[in-house]
Amino acid sequence: xxxxxxxxxxxxxxxxxxxxxxxxxxxxxxxxxxxxxxxxxxxxxxxxxxxxxxxxxxxxxxxxxxxxxxxxxxxxxxxxxxxxxxxxxxxxxxxxxxxxxxxxx
Amino acid sequence: xxxxxxxxxxxxxxxxxxxxxxxxxxxxxxxxxxxxxxxxxxxxxxxxxxxxxxxxxxxxxxxxxxxxxxxxxxxxxxxxxxxxxxxxxxxxxxxxxxxxxxxxxxxxxxxxxxxxxxxxxxxxxxxxxxxxxxxxxxxxxxxxxxxxxxxxxxxxxxxxxxxxxxxxxxxxxxxxxxxxxxxxxxxxxxxxxxxxxxxxxxxxxxxxxxxxxxxxxxxxxxxxxxxxxxxxxxxxxxxxxxxxxxxxxxxxxxxxxxxxxxxxxxxxxxxxxxxxxxxxxxxxxxxxxxxxxxxxxxxxxxxxxxxxxxxxxxxxxxxxxxxxxxxxxxxxxxxxxxxxxxxxxxxxxxxxxxxxxxxxxxxxxxxx
Numbered sequence: 001x002x003x004x005x006x007x008x009x010x011x012x013x014x015x016x017x018x019x020x021x022x023x024x025x026x027x028x029x030x031x032x033x034x035x036x037x038x039x040x041x042x043x044x045x046x047x048x049x050x051x052x053x054x055x056x057x058x059x060x061x062x063x064x065x066x067x068x069x070x071x072x073x074x075x076x077x078x079x080x081x082x083x084x085x086x087x088x089x090x091x092x093x094x095x096x097x098x099x100x101x102x103x104x105x
Numbered sequence: 106x107x108x109x110x111x112x113x114x115x116x117x118x119x120x121x122x123x124x125x126x127x128x129x130x131x132x133x134x135x136x137x138x139x140x141x142x143x144x145x146x147x148x149x150x151x152x153x154x155x156x157x158x159x160x161x162x163x164x165x166x167x168x169x170x171x172x173x174x175x176x177x178x179x180x181x182x183x184x185x186x187x188x189x190x191x192x193x194x195x196x197x198x199x200x201x202x203x204x205x206x207x208x209x210x211x212x213x214x215x216x217x218x219x220x221x222x223x224x225x226x227x228x229x230x231x232x233x234x235x236x237x238x239x240x241x242x243x244x245x246x247x248x249x250x251x252x253x254x255x256x257x258x259x260x261x262x263x264x265x266x267x268x269x270x271x272x273x274x275x276x277x278x279x280x281x282x283x284x285x286x287x288x289x290x291x292x293x294x295x296x297x298x299x300x301x302x303x304x305x306x307x308x309x310x311x312x313x314x315x316x317x318x319x320x321x322x323x324x325x326x327x328x329x330x331x332x333x334x335x336x337x338x339x340x341x342x343x344x345x346x347x348x349x350x351x352x353x354x355x356x357x358x359x360x361x362x363x364x365x366x367x368x369x370x371x372x373x374x375x376x377x378x379x380x381x382x383x384x385x386x387x388x389x390x391x392x393x394x395x396x397x398x399x400x401x402x403x404x405x406x407x408x409x410x411x412x413x414x415x416x417x418x419x420x421x422x423x424x425x426x427x428x429x430x431x432x433x434x435x436x437x438x439x440x441x442x443x444x445x446x447x448x449x450x451x452x453x454x455x456x457x458x459x460x461x462x463x464x465x466x467x468x469x470x471x472x473x
Contacts, residue, residue: 008145020225022149024142024260024268034272041273043307044334047266049277050247052254055261062263 005029065094109187112176113194114216116427120417124236128404128413129352131284131324132195132235135242135341137250138269138278139228140260146270147208147223155207155223162222165256166211171218171249180208189426195233195284197221218249225270226278228253237348239281243341266333276333281344284313285351288323288401289358292373299354300325307331308347313393322393322420327351363405363462371461374402382453386442392423392449407459419452 003012006029010022015030027034038045051059068091075084124130140146144158159179167177180188180201188202196212201224212219221229230253232246260268266276274280290296300310309330312320327348329340362370377398380387400416402408421427423445429436432444 008149010149014149018148019272020148020270021146021272023145024140024262027262027265027268038272038275038333042276042331042333046264046334047262047276048334049266049279049336050250051263051266052259052261053251054254055263059263 003029061094065091068094107176109176109178109183110430113190116418116421117414119421120414122235124234124238126352127236129286129355130237130348131286132233133238133242133283134231134233134281135239135246136229136231136280136282137246138226138267138274139230139250139253140226140268140270142258142260144227147227148225148270152207158227159207159209159222162228162257163209163211165253166220166222168256169249169252172211172213174214175211177211178209179206180204180210181206186426186429190430193421193424193426198224200224217245226274237283239283239341239345243281243337247337273330274332277335277337277340279332279337279340280328281341282326282328283344283348285325285327285348285355286323286397286400287325287351287355288397289355289362291323292362292370293358295354295358299351303327303347303351306347308344321390322397324397359401359405367461370405371407371459374398374407374459378402378459381449382456383450384446387446387449388442389423389425389445392445393420396420396423402459405462407462408456409460411456415452415456419449423449
């Protein structure tokens, strides 16, 4: 079955035809196919610029979370369980505190 | 509704606005694309949704301090001629000129800020200033955008940044550009290699009216292409660096022409003046190309007593919509060519013919 955006009804074929997307949510719907395309179009695949003020704290939070998770994965791989446990606690605290300011996705 | 012609500043006044390096850099611009989180992009939205978005966005923009006494209108209330005039002034894109119900336009009293509503994205906002002022236009539009984000719920994603209808604009959704007058590089045939090396740096070079247009009058637009993975300041600074190199190349080319091929330059400029000041029928395209040479002549001080602003004013007023606007009857292209020539002869009547510079001996030129 052809991929179709649940929000606006835009299809993969529509994208192929126009090179444009239907709505902001299409970026999630077509995320898989877009990844490779973005790599060829842009300098990177992660936004590095301005963030709306209201989302800034949640973006910091999600950046911090990503760093912690990377560290945790490395600690587990290195079998450094003491550090892994500490990181797990830190992630849990961050998660609880961010419950009210969760990132958009 | 405000009369757009009473609102727009007279071309003579526009042409007298100055900025740094405006011999070569005609204007600097930064454009940001923004969309609303809960709305379909304009190209896919049906008319009722586009109207809903327009009614949501328009008052938000009108309420900004920068937009005090602004011109604000729905695109279906503007005639084809008015839209074309706005294109010739670089206030709207050609794509936006084709829009009608469900699209809109707000621009500030001094024409520095302009926001297109429901072009390809819900919002396309630009700051435009004469000369080389990239940092200033970026900080001006950044400020306007920060005010607007308090009123509108933007579509933004932590990983992908500002979400745009076209993935090529994703991330910062910024386009930084400068309009350059490069007759020296064209006459010395260096323009193509320069365009190629600029392209290699990930920057685009386009014609007078942007994407897919010709470089009429030796005017080129240089802009960034990539928007994701780099911040706005880095993009502005990279463009600034490349522009300063292009400016240097253009200055050198002009110097080289005067030193090595003065007869060739004087011939081009003299003929351009001759035709502009004496033709009885002339197309818009030929006019722009010849005015470009005359502008070069003014820069080279071959027209003592003539200001560059006269050439810049004619560059605008001889374009089809601006010309048509001065005449009440609807003209055909052929009739416009006659009126254009009449206007040029009249305006250049007191401009004396170009005088080759002393020192550049004509004999040494002939020997080349």
